[in-house]
Amino acid sequence: MSLAGIPAEVAPLVDVRNLSVRFPVASTGLFSRARSYVHAVEDVSFSIGRGETLGLVGESGSGKSTTGRAILRSTPIASGRVSFDGNDITDVTGAALRALRRNMQLVFQDPYASLNPRMNVLEIVSEPLIVHGIASSVDEASPIVADLLSRCGLPSDALTRYPHAFSGGQRQRIGIARALALQPKFIVADEPVSALDVSVRAQVVNLLQDLQRDMGISYLFIAHDLSVVRHISHRIGILYSGHLVEYAPTNNVYESPIHPYTEALLSSVPIPDPAVQRKRGRIVLQGEIPNPIDPPAGCRFASRCPLVEDRCRVETPRLEEKAPGHFAACFVRSANTQ
Amino acid sequence: MENPQHIPDQYSASTRETEAALHEEQNLEGRPYEVTAATKGVFRELLTDKTGVFGVAILAILGLAALFAPWVAPHGPTDGSLSTANRKPVWNGGTWEYMLGTDPQGYDMLSRLIYGLRTTLLVSLSVVLVAGVIGVVIGLISGYRGGRTDRWIMRWVDVQVAFPGLLIAMIMIAVIGGSKTAVIFVLSFNGWMVYARMTRGVVLSVKEQPYVEAAELIGCPPRRIMFRHILPNLVSAISTLAVLEFARIILAEATLSFLGLGLQFPEVSLGIVASTGRDYIFSTPRLIVIPGIAISLLVMAVNFAASWLRVALDPREREKRFAANALNSATGAGQ
């Protein structure tokens, strides 16, 4: 039984319950003891099954990257629990954590800065193998690396070249090959295509999809807008200011969104067709994303919500099942009214 | 239907306008591009920087002279007697045998300068090495570990920096006595902090780079991260710092020896040569002026070379210089 009323899936691979991550901020005043906290992630629960993708969408300050890093135990968790493959990993540290890392990896957002410019591709992709003792030297790892590179669509003569000889899309593929080296069961893809050219994004997303099909990897695919995640996600979670405001199977989110923020998000993605774009009924939100430091009570979206009522400013809505399998945190919308 | 995995990709760097234009290297042949950047075409570029040429040339000459001192110097450093005392230099009526003249003890100035240079360079290089290694390691640990370790180490650094270096050096030498080893020890003891601070600064910023985070997520232990991923970023900054420190240590050693607190007879260093002239400043000024000029020349050459090195090790600076030259010659041709 979980507090948010979301049923724990049958043997999910990754299970996150009531996760909260807070960062202390410098205390105000010279001698003041009171500390302020940035509430990066607040009471978030979801689960990811084997071979499944959860698309986690949110804008800046939503806590999406922090959530991903918290699951990987790269960021300290304030409260809540994370379990992986049935084991509670919330408090694991040190060597045990490093051993755990074999099963969970990260693909970074920035293809230019996530590869050490002083190491060649072979060294970069073989490093995980060497660190975990699978291969004792770079040469021994070479055939494994060549295989990984070809899976990722990179020719084998890439081995001796250095990252800056490659384009953004290719570098991202090198990063994916590195993440695959240890044959992880779970990969957090943190905005993997945001920094790439539009014409190249699909190459990477399609690659991830193919790898999921062939190797059964689960993904947490983090993105800042809804246009990229549709094809690869089985389920989508929408984060706003640290709270999970909508959580449902992919098509439900796109076709019948419940939370007003989801609607606004869908509406702000521009459609590359002037005839359609200029005539669309668009919801343009006024105002800014709220300050995550010591937030006030009530729904975080209240300051910008077109449907806001008095209750919203006082109580924080919980994630509830509004339609079969479709969860939203809103007092005003009881079920999809579209 | 496009299948990106089978269409051959051009190995073309994605040109993010200016940024990428500065970082493109064609054929690396297995070496990190910064090493290639630093060595390829370096000589030709050196020639465009006049002060750099001057500095490196002087250093080369002096370095070789110091290395081959026994063959280059016309006499031994302590060869001489009262019969050869106070000979005038060649421009003042003396002979070529004692080109720069001799001192009151009868020792040949030029030979002493050459042998002195040898000792000075040896001591200074040793100090740079010892202080550098200690400082960089401490800075790495402090910067990478962060938190309490960092705070306490930096406090120690602050305390040590607060003490006047020369005073400490003098006191220590007074206690342990003067010798090459003592001088090296004392100057290293006072000199490691600047490396630690600089290293820590660079580490703090490099630590935030995604590829360092990636290394942690792969499961690399801290030591591997520090030496494999972070340290190489420091090469350029440390090199420049080391060269500048080198200049400073030369002066520090000269000062100590001049005050009689560094090396002792029969050791000879540039500072010692200068110190013999201390009592004759008004009667025989050349005894102090000539070594003074030698020290100045050495330090100046080191500084010029350091400034050139800073540009040589930084690909961006080299690009700017290259572009400026290319445009100057283009405008010269009337574009």
Add this chain to the structure above:
Amino acid sequence: MISHETILDVRNLTVDFFTRRGTVHAVRDVSFSVRKGETLGIVGESGSGKSVTAQAILGLTELPGRVTGGDILWKGSSLIAGREAAETIERVRGKEIAMVFQDPMTSLNPVYTVGMQVSEVLVRHMSMSKKAARSRAVELLDMVGISNPAKRLDQYPFELSGGMRQRVLIAAALACEPELLIADEPTTALDVTIQAQILDLIAELQQRLGVAVVLITHDLGVVAGVCDRVAVMYGGKIVEEADASEIYPLPFHPYTEGLLRSTPRLDVVSERLESIAGSPPDLREVLAGCSYSPRCAAVTEMCRSAVPVLDQRGEGRRVACWNPR
């Protein structure tokens, strides 16, 4: 409200970057013009040369780059060539042509208040007194939709969010009532919901003030809502230019088509995301033929051997392709 008077005329612009590893031909023989009051969108990905073009217009090309050919005419006066060019640029920059850059985080000076930065433009170009400049600054901040403008004037950039900073920059850009606003990826660093706000703002201001806008972006969606005309750049050249209403339903150039196909549309459900095979071109190479030919699905022998020229193909449309639709 688009007149037929051309205010900006870029002719055969060529910009090169001199690097140790070869000369990067970032902009190759680019020509286009902007009429009074119209909105032109320049769309391109990395290596297309779009930002370099924009910087060249305002003389912002820095070492190792340099304008090596062509001319840019602003209302008939050259901004590049001739003895008066430097003078013209000084006069025009900030006053008649204004620019908004990509990253609002770094475009504002962190040690001066917002008010000082907006007033500075007014004092310098319009010779206003500080007091007059301040009250005009309040009006401008209000015009760009900043709440509590008087209070904001005394705030520092770090106290404002990204969207607000971008608004401040737009306010500063429009302060002297320029006739042309160049916006170089103004919303790329912003969140999607904020992007929608800023684009609406730009469209509204454009309507209201009649200022011509050159909007540079990599996102065809952004351009669709705001621009009258679109120019698509690839490999340092313009490959297609047409009215927005014409180019989207019917692109002629294979790259434009590929780009449109790769841009995901929320209103169209598809099986898999599409992309263009291959990678952006290396601008140090000058191919014998079309620089898109290695990736083009419609490539012919002609394409590989001769560089296509930007030609008129139909009303208001120019295409540089040997084998267009």
